[in-house]
Amino acid sequence: MSAIAPAIHAIAVRRPLTRTVVVYWKEAKYEFLKLLRIPMYSASVLLFPLMFYVLFGLAFGGQQIDGVRQSAYLLATYGTFGVMGASLFGTGASMAAERGLGWMQVKRASPMPPFAYFGAKIAVSVVFSSLVVVLLTILGLLFGGVHMAPLSIARLLATLIAGCIPFCTLGLVVGYFAGPNSAPATINLIYLPMSFCSGLWVPYLFLPKFVKQIAQVLPSYHLSQMALGVVGAGRNESSFWHCGIMLAFTVLCLGAARLGFRRDEGRLYG
Amino acid sequence: MIATLEQNWKLPLSTTRPVVACLDRVSKSYGTVTALHDITFRLQAGELVAVLGPNGAGKTTMIRILLGLAHASHGTARLFSSDPENREARTRVGAMLQVGKVPETLLVHEHIDLFSSYYPNPLPISETMSIAGVKEIANKKFGDLSGGQRQRVLFALAICGDPDLLFLDEPTVGLDVEARRMLWAEIRKMISRGKTVLLTTHYLEEADALADRVVVINRGSVIAEGSPADIKRQAAGRRIRCVSSLDVAVVRRVAGVVEVRQDREALEIRATEAEPVIRELLARDQHLSGLEVTSAGLEDAFLALTRNDDTNRNSEVTR
Numbered sequence A: 001m002s003a004i005a006p007a008i009h010a011i012a013v014r015r016p017l018t019r020t021v022v023v024y025w026k027e028a029k030y031e032f033l034k035l036l037r038i039p040m041y042s043a044s045v046l047l048f049p050l051m052f053y054v055l056f057g058l059a060f061g062g063q064q065i066d067g068v069r070q071s072a073y074l075l076a077t078y079g080t081f082g083v084m085g086a087s088l089f090g091t092g093a094s095m096a097a098e099r100g101l102g103w104m105q106v107k108r109a110s111p112m113p114p115f116a117y118f119g120a121k122i123a124v125s126v127v128f129s130s131l132v133v134v135l136l137t138i139l140g141l142l143f144g145g146v147h148m149a150p151l152s153i154a155r156l157l158a159t160l161i162a163g164c165i166p167f168c169t170l171g172l173v174v175g176y177f178a179g180p181n182s183a184p185a186t187i188n189l190i191y192l193p194m195s196f197c198s199g200l201w202v203p204y205l206f207l208p209k210f211v212k213q214i215a216q217v218l219p220s221y222h223l224s225q226m227a228l229g230v231v232g233a234g235r236n237e238s239s240f241w242h243c244g245i246m247l248a249f250t251v252l253c254l255g256a257a258r259l260g261f262r263r264d265e266g267r268l269y270g
Numbered sequence B: 001m002i003a004t005l006e007q008n009w010k011l012p013l014s015t016t017r018p019v020v021a022c023l024d025r026v027s028k029s030y031g032t033v034t035a036l037h038d039i040t041f042r043l044q045a046g047e048l049v050a051v052l053g054p055n056g057a058g059k060t061t062m063i064r065i066l067l068g069l070a071h072a073s074h075g076t077a078r079l080f081s082s083d084p085e086n087r088e089a090r091t092r093v094g095a096m097l098q099v100g101k102v103p104e105t106l107l108v109h110e111h112i113d114l115f116s117s118y119y120p121n122p123l124p125i126s127e128t129m130s131i132a133g134v135k136e137i138a139n140k141k142f143g144d145l146s147g148g149q150r151q152r153v154l155f156a157l158a159i160c161g162d163p164d165l166l167f168l169d170e171p172t173v174g175l176d177v178e179a180r181r182m183l184w185a186e187i188r189k190m191i192s193r194g195k196t197v198l199l200t201t202h203y204l205e206e207a208d209a210l211a212d213r214v215v216v217i218n219r220g221s222v223i224a225e226g227s228p229a230d231i232k233r234q235a236a237g238r239r240i241r242c243v244s245s246l247d248v249a250v251v252r253r254v255a256g257v258v259e260v261r262q263d264r265e266a267l268e269i270r271a272t273e274a275e276p277v278i279r280e281l282l283a284r285d286q287h288l289s290g291l292e293v294t295s296a297g298l299e300d301a302f303l304a305l306t307r308n309d310d311t312n313r314n315s316e317v318t319r
Helices: A018-035 A037-057 A070-100 A102-109 A114-143 A148-160 A164-177 A184-197 A209-215 A219-231 A237-263 B002-009 B059-066 B106-119 B126-132 B148-161 B177-192 B204-210 B228-235 B248-252 B274-284 B299-319
Strands: B020-028 B033-044 B048-052 B074-077 B093-095 B166-170 B196-201 B213-218 B221-226 B238-243 B257-263 B265-270 B291-294
Touching: A018 A037, A018 A070, A018 A114, A018 B106, A018 B248, A037 A070, A070 A102, A070 A114, A070 A148, A070 A164, A070 A184, A070 A219, A070 B274, A102 B093, A114 A148, A114 A164, A114 B291, A148 A164, A148 A219, A164 A184, A164 A219, A164 A237, A164 B299, A184 A209, A219 A237, B002 B228, B020 B059, B020 B274, B033 B059, B033 B074, B033 B196, B048 B204, B059 B074, B059 B166, B093 B148, B106 B126, B106 B148, B126 B148, B126 B177, B126 B204, B148 B166, B148 B177, B177 B196, B177 B204, B196 B204, B213 B228, B221 B228, B238 B274, B248 B257, B248 B265, B274 B291
Parallel strands: B048 B196, B048 B213, B093 B166, B166 B196
Antiparallel strands: B020 B033, B020 B074, B213 B221, B238 B265, B238 B291, B257 B265
16 A cells, blocks of 8 residues: 555755754753853752851951862862753753653754753853853952952953863763753752762862772862862862863763753653 | 455555555554554545554554554554655654644644644645634743643644654544634645645544544554544444343344444343344334334444454454
């Protein structure tokens, strides 16, 4: 019978580049609006690092750690902490919810380019990370007595903002492997111990020896050390070493996320 | 009974219309669970086909395979003559799927704007909104909408790209009668615009009201196919109710009787045709009273079809 019935062929419709740009832009714009309107996300991601910085960085800002003012030291470490939170929650938590509750299916059934979806999550995480870092820096400069040359400020911001990439990819992994409701708890289980072990709360100098050993494999340790280097503290290890570890971590996460992506192709939700 | 169904399977389909989507001997299993078993199905341009079946029959899996969201374990699926996973084919398809949660903080017009951007030739947003009847809620957050309004927004997302083929997976589930009828009217409009629609439902009334053709599936297999009237005629026929002293077992042996049930003092008989059965009953029981003859609904047809299918399988197992 199929031989008799003529068949309609799919006409290859290539999306012109300008339209592709529009899709990516709209995906990112609406992802941003979506998260901005969820106070649970926007408030906690922005407020927690700022609050910690005010309490510990500004109130005791005059003391010295590692040869710099505490307010400058903590600007680097809370900056790392803020970037981690914005990235992990921005990509991981929202993706796990959308994947587990069927919304990702609706998107996948449409002609949306798949990278627009992931790209939007990452772009929005970068925007929120930038917001956290910029606000922290303003607080530090205005109220924390942090003195930095404009070039150093730019370097600090660039380092921290670029540093959100490994955490975004870790977020993708969480998004693929955590349940829709358990994802925030999973993220906290990863993010809070990781922050502690990397010396983001208690400076690295004061960490027990075995924790210091764990820190060596954590991207948050390497990012914070790069940021500390900019403010004049830290252990002065090679930037190539830090970047290398973060890159390896990113590649590892992308591999795991790809596994999740492929696994999803043949999976039933309900 | 089974013989008549088999004839039904071979109903001649119109061969003049082009095939827009088809499944050829498709099976799908998830681990040890078989969701679809050797399904062959084709969808022709301009028709509205309802896939009818109880929950868990495999309706959603069928749509997922046609949309390229799941791989068939065996057999092939084609969408516009290409692999359903081919993204080009998807630009001509719109889908309304069952979804647990939609991002609630985006406004209705924002959702539509975003989905419209995915398609090469979308409808103007205002037109999408008026077709789906969401104009007056355009500036509301999705999270603030009622169940019926949410379904209409999902419908809007399915049609915004002006697709040739529309998949609707249980589009009216959980809707009240009024909201359901509104959506039916929208679906009919799509057909009058020359679109093809594949609808899954477990509301028989819905299949009856909308579909040109009904495919009944149960436990992953097609058990009947035909127009809604065919399905009703083939499977259910007439329902006869009467008060009689005849034994249920005796009545069951009367030619043309499909099923007999004792309901308090009355007998409930389902028969392919009413007249010969009534003639026989009256001949055997002079005191027969309270005779009522009604046409069985699609609901009965459906129950009968799935029940026959189940008994068939059970007897296969015991054999």
